[in-house]
Amino acid sequence: MLFAKGTKMYSIAHKKCPHCHEGEFFVSRNPYNLSKAGEVNENCSVCKRKLSIEPGFYYGAMYVAYALAVAMYVSIYVATNVLYPSASTLVQILLIIGGLILTGPWLYALSKMIWGNFFIAYKGVEPTEKEILELGKRQVPKA
Numbered sequence: 514m515l516f517a518k519g520t521k522m523y524s525i526a527h528k529k530c531p532h533c534h535e536g537e538f539f540v541s542r543n544p545y546n547l548s549k550a551g552e553v554n555e556n557c558s559v560c561k562r563k564l565s566i567e568p569g570f571y572y573g574a575m576y577v578a579y580a581l582a583v584a585m586y587v588s589i590y591v592a593t594n595v596l597y598p599s600a601s602t603l604v605q606i607l608l609i610i611g612g613l614i615l616t617g618p619w620l621y622a623l624s625k626m627i628w629g630n631f632f633i634a635y636k637g638v639e640p641t642e643k644e645i646l647e648l649g650k651r652q653v654p655k656a
């Protein structure tokens with residue numbers, strides 16, 4: 514396997530919960546299922562931790578999506594110049610627009626996975642000692 518479990522690349526490549534790398538990150542694994550495109554599960558189905566740290570957390574993924582779109586734009590531009598050097602500017606523009614439309618849903622999903630992994634560290638399925646301590650503090654002491 515290229516990316517071992519426990520690394521951020523594993524979570525991103527397999528669309529798994531960044532906390533435990535077991536549960537699903539998205540409501541639908543298929544980014545081209547447009548009615549559910551990029552919808553992130555509220556909680557992980559396996560470790561139950563929150564996937565959205567705070568409301569609007571994934572708005573920041575827009576910056577990542579923008580960077581990915583620019584990278585895609587440059588890749589298509591370079592590929593066109595190398596593979597099809599006689600292409601007119603119009604053909605190049607159409608190929609770039611077509612490429613961005615085709616890869617858009619995938620780039621959008623990928624940007625959320627990358628954003629989530631910026632802020633969420635791998636902890637495994639079982640609660641960590643720190644999490645157990647924090648949970649204990651929040652519980653009302655028994656009378």
Ligand SMILES: [Zn+2]
Nearest residue numbers: 530533557560
């Ligand atoms: Zn999880």
